[in-house]
Amino acid sequence: MLKVKNVTKTFRLSKKQMKLENTTNHHKIAANDVSFEVEPGEIFGLLGPNGAGKTTILRCISTLIKPDSGDVLIGDEMISAVNEDNKARGYLSFLTSELKLEDHFTPNYLFNFFGRLYGLDDETIEKNKQKLFNQFGINEFAEVKVSQLSTGMKQKISIAVSLVHDPEIIIFDEPTNGLDVLTAKTVTDYLFQLRNEGKTIIVSTHIMNLAAKLCDRIGIIIDGKLRMVGTLDEILKSTNTTDLEDAFFIIFKQVKEEEGGAL
Amino acid sequence: MRNIWTIVKKELTRVFTDKGVIISLFILPPLTIYLIYGLMGMSAEKANKSANEYTAIVYVINAPDKISSNEKEAASFEAFLDENLEINANITYEDSNKLVEIKTKLENEEIDLIIEFPSNFKETVENYIDTLPKVNMYYNINKTYAENIYLSFQNTLTLYENKIAGTRVDLDLLKVFEIVKDKTGDDEKEKGSAISKILPLLIVIYLMAGGMGIGMESVAGEKERGTIATLLVTPIKRSQLAIGKIISISIISVLSSIASFIGLLAVMPSFAKIGGDTEEGFGKISYDLTDYAMLFTVMFAAVLLFVAIIVVVSTYSKSVKQAGTLVMPIYLLVMGAAFFNVFTQDIPQSISSYIIPIYNIVLALKAVFQFELSITNWLFTVASTFGYTIILIFLIQKMFRSEKIMFNK
Known part of the structure; x- marks a missing residue:
């Protein structure tokens, strides 16, 4: 069981980063009041474009960074990953291409x-x-x-x-990134096996097909905010589409229109 | 404790299963020391030998004949030189009319020295004329050994002057008292004083240098390779990670220092030839068990502190290259404290001197070699150094928790 409760994380941008992000703002809200739950025996996917805040949320869950506010509760005992990080790490597994051996x-x-x-x-x-x-x-x-x-x-x-x-909870950042087809298949098959064993699994990806195929529920994240959470069918129904990619673009377009920005 | 040991084992395995690291940490330093100091010793020995074997070419103009006064007689200058000159010299005796030609030879570096007596030297001296005769000595500073040859002939001329003075008065009458040299004091302490000038400097430099390469790489290298985050997601406490790193690097640093010392000891007989004196050499002083115990505890505390400093720098740095840049001023500071002590004679006894970080280590090492380290000062040195190390470990574990330091690329 994993409970992400109102997690907010802001980063201070360096001048170089401000230039890259084309902003005059010294701060970037990487995760903005994000909440969701993942049950044992479930694969939850965080779907979003690059820089949407997926990795920041996964890092907060894995205790590598601390959120500015909010909490992450882990397991049946609801251990706080913020206040009892050492204990929480015993229940977690975090895998990302950034973590090397x-x-x-x-x-x-x-x-x-x-x-x-x-x-x-x-x-x-x-x-x-x-x-x-x-x-x-x-x-x-x-x-x-x-x-x-x-x-x-x-x-x-x-x-x-x-x-x-x-571990009870498996966090996987971009699980098939940089892998050949055969290795990617081994990995996705194993994730299904772990789900069947009752593990709580959360993955992040920007690959629509992978999210559609792998995840029981999907959370769409754009600009640090969780815009929609549901099963593939629920998302398709609510956006009136038949394809996750189309659904994603509709949600993305809505967000940008609300914010008055360019697509 | 188990986690600390796991980290120590892993770090040591990494070092001792890497041939390149073994060579650079344990073989190259002693070999380099042996070769450099050995070559310096050989060059010094060769230089001394060459100087002793060299035959100086000297011209003496208007060399005086026998000089007599008060019925006493001084030998001719030529005979005097034959008897008293301590260096090899090929001496030619000429008149004043050849002086210009001989000076040209000197300018062309064909000869080493000209001694010119005035033509009326004998008459002036024998007749006690008020104006003292001038004896000119010409030499070319660009010529090898010129200074030594000049000094040797100057000494001989002084002796010659005394010999002539002896013909005028009875020199024994000029003696009023005799100085009797009676050296007291502890011989061991005197030798210890000589050792204490150089050994603390070498110990401090080798202990710090031994941990620098591997220490700078310890965290900054793991950050660069992305392996530190893999460690940080495990339940290991940050303090255990810091202590594990420090202990393992300290072991490597001590072993590397021992290797360097072996190189130093092996080359010592050859290196001693630079000064031409081996009387104050190592191994001729007998320190007792307490001295050794104090020496090794100070060294042990020192290596932990040095490594902790290096790990702080390594943790703060984004890359090994940056760690190298940042650690250099600290290394120079440590060397500065050590060099400062080389030139000070007195060992301060006030406790306050033994709590100044790094300086206290050099001071305690110097004092122990001079048999002057009191138990109180030893205690303060070791305790304060351990204290500083604990503060640094606390700082390192804080840094391990800092997102800005650990993940800011």
Whole structure:
């Protein structure tokens, strides 16, 4: 169970960033009063263009950054990711292309290392390792340094390592970014498997097809605000469309018209 | 505790399974020290040998014959030189009319020295004429060993002057008392004083330099590679991460320093030839167990502080390159504190001197080598240095929590 409650996060922009964003405002609201819930056994997708605030929300959930206001509550015990971040991390797994593994080590070493940091005993680490390494076909290169592996193999290792502690909540930022078709399929299949095991899963993506195929519910985020939340059918019905891409553009257009800005 | 050990193990594994890092941390520094200091020692030895073997070409103009007065006689200058000159010299004796030609030779660096006596030197001296005769010495400063040759002949001329003076009066009558040299004091302390000038400087430099490469890379490198965030999403406490990093880098720093010291000790006999004196060498002083205990605890506290400083800089920096730029002024400051102590003789005993960060480390090291570190001052040095390290660990874990520092690219 994951509850995001009125999360707001503002960043101060450097002069360079202001120039890039074409704004005179020194601050950017990356997440604006965002609230949603994700149930166990559900995949929730945050869909939005680049810079919409998806990664900021995921970072707030994963405790890497603290929201200015609001809270993120985790698990049945409703642990606050803001006030009890260390405890919350034990329930979470955060995977993003920004988080890298030290490529000097082997997958085997890294799995053991992160297992120990999550407080697992050797037996549990070994059991989880067998399961995940078999799942992703890592056994054959378990003793090869990460630096010598392909991008797809590295991504598989990252996923396996992030799941070392069998977390309740899995946060996945752009899960298929930069992956070949076969690896992407392995990843999406595994996410379905995790959902069936009752895990709470939240993914962010800007790829409409992936969101439509993968997510039980989708939250459309534009300019830091959650504009619509629902199942694919609910979103299509409410926008009177038959395609998620069309639905997204209608919502995007509405937002820009309300704000009086250009598309 | 388990998390700290996990981080320490990982950092050490990374270093000790990387051949390049092993070479750069543990093999290159001692090898470089051995080669550089060894070459310096060899060059110094060669230079001394060459100077001793060199035969100076000297011209003496109007060399005086035997000089007598009061029925006493001084040997001719030529005979005097044969007996008293301490360097190898090929001496030619000429008259004044050759002076211009010989001076040209000197300008052309063909000869080393000309000594010119006035033509009436013997008469002037023997007849006690008021105006003292002038003995001119010409030498070319561009010529190798010219200064040494000049000084050697100047000393010989002074002896010659005394010899002539001896013909005029009985020199023994001029003696009023005799000075008897009786050296007291602790020989060990004197030798310790010599060691204390250079060793604290080397210890401090090697301890800091040993941790710099790997320390700067420790957090800034992980930020650059994106691996620090992977650590930060795990439940490890930020303080445990900071302590783990500091302990592992400290171990590496100490090992790297030991490697550098081995290089230094290996080259010491050759390096000592630069000064030409090995009497004050290492290993000739017997420090007791307390001295060693104080020395190693101060060094232990020092390495933790140095590494903590480096990790603070590394954590603050966005890249290893920036960390390198930022750590350099701190390194110079540490070296400055160490150099400052090389030139001070007295060891302050006030407690306040032993709580000034970094300075207290150099001071305590200097004092322990001179057998002058009191237990109180040792305690204050070690305790305050540990205190500063704890403050820095607190700062590092705060920095680990700062989004601006950890994620601002």
